Amino acid sequence: MSVFKTAVIGVGKAGAGSNAKGGGHQIGYAHGMMYQRIPRTRLVAAADINAENLAAFQGKFAVERGFSDHRKMLAEVRPDIVSLCTYVGLHRGMIEDCARAGVKGILCEKPFLPSPADCAAVRRVAAETGVKIVVAHFRRNRLAFRRARDLYNDGAIGQPVLCVAGVEGWDLSEWGSHWLDMFRFFHRDQPIRWVFGQARVRDSRGYGHAMEEHAIAYFEFENGGKGFLDGGRKMAGDQTMTLLGTEGQIQIFREAILRIDAPTGRRVEDFSKEASEQGSQPWDRMLVDLIAWLEGRTEPELGLTNMLKTSELNLAAYLSAVRGDRVDLPLRDDLAEWPVEILARRNTERKQ
Numbered sequence: 001m002s003v004f005k006t007a008v009i010g011v012g013k014a015g016a017g018s019n020a021k022g023g024g025h026q027i028g029y030a031h032g033m034m035y036q037r038i039p040r041t042r043l044v045a046a047a048d049i050n051a052e053n054l055a056a057f058q059g060k061f062a063v064e065r066g067f068s069d070h071r072k073m074l075a076e077v078r079p080d081i082v083s084l085c086t087y088v089g090l091h092r093g094m095i096e097d098c099a100r101a102g103v104k105g106i107l108c109e110k111p112f113l114p115s116p117a118d119c120a121a122v123r124r125v126a127a128e129t130g131v132k133i134v135v136a137h138f139r140r141n142r143l144a145f146r147r148a149r150d151l152y153n154d155g156a157i158g159q160p161v162l163c164v165a166g167v168e169g170w171d172l173s174e175w176g177s178h179w180l181d182m183f184r185f186f187h188r189d190q191p192i193r194w195v196f197g198q199a200r201v202r203d204s205r206g207y208g209h210a211m212e213e214h215a216i217a218y219f220e221f222e223n224g225g226k227g228f229l230d231g232g233r234k235m236a237g238d239q240t241m242t243l244l245g246t247e248g249q250i251q252i253f254r255e256a257i258l259r260i261d262a263p264t265g266r267r268v269e270d271f272s273k274e275a276s277e278q279g280s281q282p283w284d285r286m287l288v289d290l291i292a293w294l295e296g297r298t299e300p301e302l303g304l305t306n307m308l309k310t311s312e313l314n315l316a317a318y319l320s321a322v323r324g325d326r327v328d329l330p331l332r333d334d335l336a337e338w339p340v341e342i343l344a345r346r347n348t349e350r351k352q
C-alpha cells in the first residue's frame with residue numbers, strides 16, 4: 001500500500017501551549033502526532049512564517065524539511081496531504097495554493113472559512129482540481145456524542161425540540177464552531193431554514209481577526225428542531241450541553257457522560273472509560289476517512305460538502321447581526337470579509 005507524503009502549514013506556538021482565547025494552542029502538534037500514529041502517512045515537511053515555531057516543531061517531530069514560505073514547500077516537496085493548522089483568514093488562500101500545487105487531500109482546522117465569498121471560492125477550486133478537503137470537527141467521532149444523537153432521534157425523549165449550550169468566555173467561532181457543528185450532527189445534518197444572530201463586538205482580536213465579546217445564534221432545522229448557542233456565557237448547571245425533546249432531555253457532561261430524563265425515568269450512561277480507551281481515535285479517524293476518500297470511497301461526514309454547511313451556519317449568525325435581520329439558508333450573500341470585522345468597525349465609528 002502506498003505511503004502518503006504529508007506536511008503541516010502553521011505548526012503552532014513553540015514551547016508550552018496555551019489555553020487562552022486568542023491562539024497558541026499548538027493544534028499543529030495534534031496533527032503532527034496524528035501523522036506519526038498512522039503508518040500510511042509520513043510527515044516530511046512543515047511551513048511557518050515564525051522561525052522559532054518552525055524549528056521547535058521540526059525538532060519535536062523529526063521533520064526533515066522546514067520552510068518559511070508554504071508555496072516554496074508545496075513546489076519543492078509536492079506533498080500528497082497537507083494540514084492547515086493556522087487561522088481562519090488564511091485558509092482559503094492556502095487551500096487554493098495547495099490545490100493548484102497538486103495536493104490531493106487537505107485536513108483544515110476550524111473555523112473553516114471567514115466569508116461567503118471564501119466558501120464559494122473553495123467550492124470552485126475543489127471542483128476544478130479535485131482536491132479533497134476534510135475539516136477538523138473531530139468531535140463527531142466521540143462515542144458519547146454519537147450515542148446522544150441516536151437517542152435524540154429515536155424517540156427516547158420524544159420529538160427533537162432544541163439543542164442548547166453556552167460557552168463561558170468564548171465565542172461562536174473559535175470554540176463555538178465545534179458546538180454549531182455538533183448541533184448539526186445531532187439533527188443528522190438536516191438543512192437549516194433560518195438563523196438569527198446578535199453580537200457585542202468591541203476591541204477584542206485573536207487568531208488574526210476581530211472577535212466578539214459575546215454573541216448568540218438561534219436557528220431552525222428542517223424538522224422543526226432548533227439550536228441555541230450562547231458564545232460567551234455558560235448555562236446554569238455544569239452540563240456541557242442539553243438536548244431537549246417533547247418528553248424529556250439529555251444532558252451531556254464533559255463530552256463523555258449522558259444523563260437521560262425520559263418518560264421511563266432517569267438514567268446515566270457513562271462513556272468515560274470507552275472515551276479513554278478510544279484515546280486519539282476521533283482524530284485518527286479523520287485522516288483514515290480522508291485517505292479512504294482519496295482512494296475512491298465516498299466523501300466522509302467531515303468532507304467539504306457537509307463542512308461548508310457548518311461554515312454557512314457560523315457565518316449566517318454574524319450576518320444576521322450585521323444586517324439586523326433573520327438570515328434564511330442556503331446563504332445567498334457574497335460578502336468577502338469576516339463579518340465580525342464589520343461589527344468591529346461599527347464599534348470604532350460609534351466611539352469617534
Ligand SMILES: NC(=O)c1ccc[n+]([C@@H]2O[C@H](COP(=O)([O-])OP(=O)(O)OC[C@H]3O[C@@H](n4cnc5c(N)ncnc54)[C@H](O)[C@@H]3O)[C@@H](O)[C@H]2O)c1
Pocket residue numbers: 009010011012013022023024025026027028047048049050053070085086087088090109110111136137174175207
Ligand atoms: N480542532 C480543535 O479542537 C482546535 C483546537 C485548538 C485550535 N484550533 C484551531 O486551530 C487554529 C490555530 O490555532 P492555534 O491556537 O493552534 O494557533 P497557534 O497560534 O498555536 O499556531 C498558529 C501558527 O500559524 C503560524 N502562521 C501564522 N501565519 C502564517 C502564515 N501566513 N503561514 C504559515 N504559518 C503561519 C504561526 O506562526 C503559528 O505557528 C485556530 O483556527 C484554532 O481555532 C482547533
